[in-house]
Amino acid sequence: MKYGYYPGCTLHQQAEEFDVTTRESARALGIELEELDSWQCCGAVFPLATDAVINLAAPFRALAAAYEAGVELVTVCAGCLNVLRRTNNLVQNDDETRDKLVDFVEEDYAGEGRVHHLLELLRDEVGFESVSERTKRDLNGLRIAPYYGCLLLRPPDEMEFDDAEDPQILENMLAGIGAHPVSYPLRMDCCGAYLPIGELEERRNRAAVAVMRSASAAGAEAIVTSCPLCAHNLEQCAQDVPGAEMLPVLYFSQVLAYALGLDADSCGLEPDGLHAGVCEKIGIGEVK
Amino acid sequence: MKLTRHGLHSEMIEKIERISGEEISKCYQCGKCSAGCPVAQEMGTLPHRVVRHLQLGQDERAFEAEAVWFCTSCHTCESRCPKGFDLSRVMEALRAVLLRRGEAPVRPEDLPAELFAAAPQQAIVSCYRKYVS
Ligand code: SF4
Ligand code: SF4
Numbered sequence: 277m278k279y280g281y282y283p284g285c286t287l288h289q290q291a292e293e294f295d296v297t298t299r300e301s302a303r304a305l306g307i308e309l310e311e312l313d314s315w316q317c318c319g320a321v322f323p324l325a326t327d328a329v330i331n332l333a334a335p336f337r338a339l340a341a342a343y344e345a346g347v348e349l350v351t352v353c354a355g356c357l358n359v360l361r362r363t364n365n366l367v368q369n370d371d372e373t374r375d376k377l378v379d380f381v382e383e384d385y386a387g388e389g390r391v392h393h394l395l396e397l398l399r400d401e402v403g404f405e406s407v408s409e410r411t412k413r414d415l416n417g418l419r420i421a422p423y424y425g426c427l428l429l430r431p432p433d434e435m436e437f438d439d440a441e442d443p444q445i446l447e448n449m450l451a452g453i454g455a456h457p458v459s460y461p462l463r464m465d466c467c468g469a470y471l472p473i474g475e476l477e478e479r480r481n482r483a484a485v486a487v488m489r490s491a492s493a494a495g496a497e498a499i500v501t502s503c504p505l506c507a508h509n510l511e512q513c514a515q516d517v518p519g520a521e522m523l524p525v526l527y528f529s530q531v532l533a534y535a536l537g538l539d540a541d542s543c544g545l546e547p548d549g550l551h552a553g554v555c556e557k558i559g560i561g562e563v564k
Numbered sequence: 565m566k567l568t569r570h571g572l573h574s575e576m577i578e579k580i581e582r583i584s585g586e587e588i589s590k591c592y593q594c595g596k597c598s599a600g601c602p603v604a605q606e607m608g609t610l611p612h613r614v615v616r617h618l619q620l621g622q623d624e625r626a627f628e629a630e631a632v633w634f635c636t637s638c639h640t641c642e643s644r645c646p647k648g649f650d651l652s653r654v655m656e657a658l659r660a661v662l663l664r665r666g667e668a669p670v671r672p673e674d675l676p677a678e679l680f681a682a683a684p685q686q687a688i689v690s691c692y693r694k695y696v697s
Binding site: 284289290291317319320321323324325326327328331353355430431432440465468469470471473474482483486503504505508 | 582583584585602603605606633634636637638639640642643650652653655656657660669670675679682683684685686687688689690691693694695
């Protein structure tokens with residue numbers, strides 16, 4: 277089935293490895309992703325003020341464009357998923373807001389479309405067993421801490437992304453590609469989001485440090501996430517806590533694409549840098 | 565301090581209720597939100613105390629709380645509140661009023677240039693949305 281792909285602004289810029297490995301993973305699994313002809317930044321955060329209708333115009337436009345093109349949307353950025361899915365819910369349920377958006381954007385759209393996360397398609401359409409059968413490499417039991425954070429899961433009744441109290445989708449995907457998912461207490465806690473950029477500036481981002489410590493204490497060798505903001509905050513922990521045990525932070529699609537056969541370089545795995553330990557364990561650097 | 569019925573029903577509280585879509589009196593101050601808030605330790609005033617100020621008609625004290633800017637909109641409070649009260653929306657309404665008054669805590673021109681090279685676009689856009697306008 278063909279889907280409309282919404283990469284979002286971060287995957288087009290700073291998180292290129294997330295974009296490349298998403299496209300390659302989908303391709304290897306027979307999911308056709310075609311980027312929308314034209315899209316804008318979703319706004320990164322869903323507006324919680326009921327009168328901030330203008331902030332919904334960009335996600336509304338993307339949703340309407342996908343519907344017009346006859347495709348359902350796929351995204352992997354947790355921020356984009358949160359904004360697009362919640363905007364779609366609002367458009368379905370709030371006539372007044374929908375009418376304003378229809379007038380403003382000049383697209384007749386009432387929330388008929390759907391927004392998927394790639395992981396949901398792997399679970400529901402492809403099946404993790406079938407993903408497992410198509411792997412070309414085994415991750416050798418690499419101990420990976422899946423980090424959900426907030427945006428995939430909350431608010432639960434709007435996101436409906438797995439079980440919001442005990443999600444297993446990342447764990448199941450990881451187990452399917454031969455990794456060992458590590459269970460740790462803070463996998464659904466907040467990483468501090470935009471705080472370090474705005475309010476925290478000179479202060480330690482204790483929320484991210486707590487997540488890093490929690491994963492590390494559980495014996496993880498790496499963390500995977502679906503959110504560039506989480507990845508950034510977790511990577512910044514090294515600066516916040518000099519000498520702290522730092523785990524490499526990867527996008528889930530990087531390990532998935534590697535297992536599906538994409539070369540390490542295209543997966544953004546760096547055997548000589550940040551990912552040395554991970555690469556050694558999964559055999560990158562031995563056989564080139 | 566003197567509590568009056570007038571204070572409890574200020575125009576400002578009605579405005580916060582309009583913007584947030586939440587009824588301030590619904591919160592019964594159990595504190596579960598603050599117990600699970602991931603940034604409570606940075607906040608000075610705990611999240612449920614911010615609501616308390618509003619309930620008591622002390623809207624200026626709510627506006628002054630550091631918690632308003634430290635809230636990450638993580639929705640942990642909302643997903644655990646036994647009353648189904650969405651505190652994250654109340655925090656957003658407080659921020660919205662301050663931003664609309666021109667009281668933004670971040671000026672883009674003060675953000676360091678390195679940040680724009682290192683941080684994901686998602687971080688910068690959310691920072692602007694929450695702290696600039
Ligand atoms: S959890 Fe809900 S009811 Fe309890 S103090 Fe917080 S907002 Fe009020
Ligand atoms: S939404 Fe804000 S107040 Fe609520 S738990 Fe998260 S940071 Fe705390």
